[in-house]
Amino acid sequence: MSHPSDSRAGTDVGDDRSREAEPPSSYHAPVLEARVVASDTGRGLFALQPIDEGTLLVAWGGVVVDENTLSHLPGSRKRLSIQIEDELYLVVSREGPADYVNHSCEPNAGLSGQINLVAMRSIRRGEEITYDYAMGDGSSYDEFDCGCGARSCRKRITGRDWEIAELQRRYRGYFSPYLERRIRAKRLGLPSSPEIRLT
Template structure:
């Protein structure tokens, strides 16, 4: 599925300071369960091109999510969608390759979060979590998609690449064990403000 050229954010959402980290997305109005809140757009790039973008000192912050074993979506710069913070008990989840919807009803003033583990499988990715949820894992990693508790909690609400891994169709770790190579092993992590959450 080809992404749109730009991002879209629900008009009832605003960016403001977050108790989780930096700035975040907050509901300005009640949002019903199932409502699409964020639609990511941008351009698809290969892992090699993404590595070049991230390594370029002239390049501003790169907002990205994993799309497939060989591609990433790079968002246009300075889109509010990129302020989505991680939460271990999030109120948003994936409902399509580029869409996040309300997992439950969201109240006015509530910060919108998604679980970064549902959109990254980068082996080198690790992030200390300060979400404050009763379900907080303390650390989020690129291997969390293997956790049975998260598979149960999120069901089919993962990016397509991770759904394929969960279904047992692809797992680079198994490929490496059998002598294959992992295209995601380039050391690229998703930055803490990346929209893997809203992103």
């Protein structure tokens, strides 16, 4: 039996208390805070102060898993993950505010690389931070009906939304690198030619 209250001696990093002291696996800017929202997801990330365009908002961390491993995870963990390559996903290991960024069809943030989220425009105090999951998702692991309320709402969010020409124009430079690669290949009429070969 473990007795966390008297196990101060030693260097056991697996100790319960040291796990409790671990920070969330992702970073969020200090000007952001998680709040309860009236949506399916329950929570959202909000700006406490005005934020300039280009500001780094979130850097997600966690565990990288392949498609097969992801498919065996419960839905609650799949929802707290992001696709980072054709067949790789980053799954949160220790949940925190950065994991509550909701989708919007008219977002104020976009991806910079695979794991960073930046402000696409200036953001007002009190605004919810959102990005369009079309910028990161290239498979069907997290498809859902959207009720974001935006005038341009697509109603259904799928893993093929990155193929929509209008979104490619609107989010140019804000897609995950593996989707930028796919978009470029399509534009050139080439088969998808990954720079990173997984097998």
